[in-house]
Amino acid sequence: MVDKNTLWDGLKESFRANLSPVTFNTWVESALPLSYQPPRFVLQVPSQLHKDYWERTLTPKLVEFAFSDFQAELEPEYVIEGEQPAQPTVQEPVTDTATPEVTNHANSLNDKYTFDTFVIGKGNQMANAAAMAVSEEPGTLYNPLFLYGGVGLGKTHLMHAIGHAMIARNPNTNVMYVTSEEFTNDMVMSIRDKTQEQFRLKYRYVDLLLVDDIQFFADKEGTQEEFFHTFEQLYNNSKQIVLTSDRLPNEIPKLQDRLVSRFKWGLSVDITAPDLETRIAILRNKAEREQIEIPDDALEIIASQVNSNVRELEGALARVQAYSRLQKKPIDEDLVHNALKSLNLESKPTLTIELIQQKVASYFDVNLVDLKGKKRMKEIVVPRQIAMYLARELTNSSLPKIGKAFGGKDHTTVLHSCDKIAESISNDAKLAENIQQLKIEIQR
Numbered sequence: 001m002v003d004k005n006t007l008w009d010g011l012k013e014s015f016r017a018n019l020s021p022v023t024f025n026t027w028v029e030s031a032l033p034l035s036y037q038p039p040r041f042v043l044q045v046p047s048q049l050h051k052d053y054w055e056r057t058l059t060p061k062l063v064e065f066a067f068s069d070f071q072a073e074l075e076p077e078y079v080i081e082g083e084q085p086a087q088p089t090v091q092e093p094v095t096d097t098a099t100p101e102v103t104n105h106a107n108s109l110n111d112k113y114t115f116d117t118f119v120i121g122k123g124n125q126m127a128n129a130a131a132m133a134v135s136e137e138p139g140t141l142y143n144p145l146f147l148y149g150g151v152g153l154g155k156t157h158l159m160h161a162i163g164h165a166m167i168a169r170n171p172n173t174n175v176m177y178v179t180s181e182e183f184t185n186d187m188v189m190s191i192r193d194k195t196q197e198q199f200r201l202k203y204r205y206v207d208l209l210l211v212d213d214i215q216f217f218a219d220k221e222g223t224q225e226e227f228f229h230t231f232e233q234l235y236n237n238s239k240q241i242v243l244t245s246d247r248l249p250n251e252i253p254k255l256q257d258r259l260v261s262r263f264k265w266g267l268s269v270d271i272t273a274p275d276l277e278t279r280i281a282i283l284r285n286k287a288e289r290e291q292i293e294i295p296d297d298a299l300e301i302i303a304s305q306v307n308s309n310v311r312e313l314e315g316a317l318a319r320v321q322a323y324s325r326l327q328k329k330p331i332d333e334d335l336v337h338n339a340l341k342s343l344n345l346e347s348k349p350t351l352t353i354e355l356i357q358q359k360v361a362s363y364f365d366v367n368l369v370d371l372k373g374k375k376r377m378k379e380i381v382v383p384r385q386i387a388m389y390l391a392r393e394l395t396n397s398s399l400p401k402i403g404k405a406f407g408g409k410d411h412t413t414v415l416h417s418c419d420k421i422a423e424s425i426s427n428d429a430k431l432a433e434n435i436q437q438l439k440i441e442i443q444r
């Protein structure tokens with residue numbers, strides 16, 4: 001009998017050969033084999049969404065590959081990693097009605113915003129998976145899909161990616177992308193010009209309606225009224241709606257209750273800021289696509305200095321590139337420092353591991369020597385792990401360097417601590433808040 005890892009390695013290879021790289025990375029790469037006691041094979045997946053997708057789409061393939069590659073009759077089971085939100089509601093499809101002819105608005109989509117160019121990390125894994133699922137089964141699975149989170153974290157990117165993917169599958173798909181302000185202006189103009197009928201045709205007969213930054217519907221009674229009817233018609237015809245906002249529907253001021261409740265019918269997923277590793281991956285990805293020659297060290301400096309959002313991260317890279325062109329010098333660490341200097345990122349005292357240790361020690365009221373030492377009491381171990389985690393997030397120090405600053409610990413111990421805290425953050429709201437406060441304190 002094969003063991004779970006051999007079995008999974010083989011199955012993964014078959015999936016890799018059989019699926020597109022994007023699909024593979026999203027669903028298969030994130031799964032882990034937990035046990036194999038024939039015929040029962042238990043896979044751990046990151047979220048309910050992943051579980052749904054495996055059960056719905058990938059299970060037949062999994063069973064087929066196991067049979068053809070290992071002559072094994074598998075009964076797969078899926079377990080969600082850690083605590084996850086409740087199962088999302090799955091809507092029943094509603095019967096379709098005839099659609100008048102409308103123009104395709106796909107040209108309003110940015111060509112660069114595809115699933116291929118989207119780097120998956122902890123903060124956006126769920127949102128990416130939800131967006132992919134929606135693009136594969138629009139109108140039935142998660143309708144509407146509501147993506148929310150801070151500025152510049154990839155909400156618009158994912159929205160456009162859904163549009164591109166649907167058009168790639170069916171070139172006749174009518175996609176409409178607007179910001180909520182454009183929707184409002186369009187409506188106001190249609191009233192002024194007495195062209196309301198055209199306005200309705202434009203929005204109510206598409207296959208996919210993407211409305212960005214819906215929080216600007218706050219206070220706009222007329223727009224909300226119109227949007228309500230647009231939503232109803234699309235929804236009743238099983239047309240997919242995707243909305244983004246910087247916050248949850250019920251947190252948008254003066255949003256009609258009936259809209260709030262409708263926005264919650266489908267699935268709401270948040271996107272959070274990328275961690276250091278994801279920021280580096282995003283930069284590397286962008287540098288490769290744009291053929292910017294930049295060494296890894298330089299990428300790490302940018303990623304560790306710009307930790308607010310992806311838009312600023314991209315801005316910093318563009319700045320470094322412009323600097324290198326102007327000065328006719330290749331990009332290296334010095335050039336990066338110079339280029340970023342005027343962004344005032346460096347005007348603050350440089351963040352050191354020592355500073356992080358001091359702040360963490362005083363925040364948790366533990367002795368600095370103990371924090372760096374070897375004592376195993378929980379009151380010290382947790383702050384120590386947090387300090388290591390923050391050192392990794394906020395400085396560009398390597399794991400061995402962090403280990404050294406904590407009394408000569410091995411780099412695997414540091415990595416373990418960082419993973420542990422990252423995991424706890426997603427399960428423990430209080431801890432997440434403490435760490436957020438600490439970050440602000442440290443960066444002040």
Ligand SMILES: Nc1ncnc2c1ncn2[C@@H]1O[C@H](COP(=O)(O)OP(=O)(O)OP(=O)(O)O)[C@@H](O)[C@H]1O
Nearest residue numbers: 117118119150151152153154155156157282310311
């Ligand atoms: N995970 C990612 N991989 C690659 N690029 C990303 C990723 N996340 C964001 N970006 C890029 O960052 C930039 C900002 O993203 P986007 O415009 O989608 O943010 P947003 O969340 O919609 O922000 P806003 O709320 O300001 O509208 C875009 O150029 C986008 O391509």
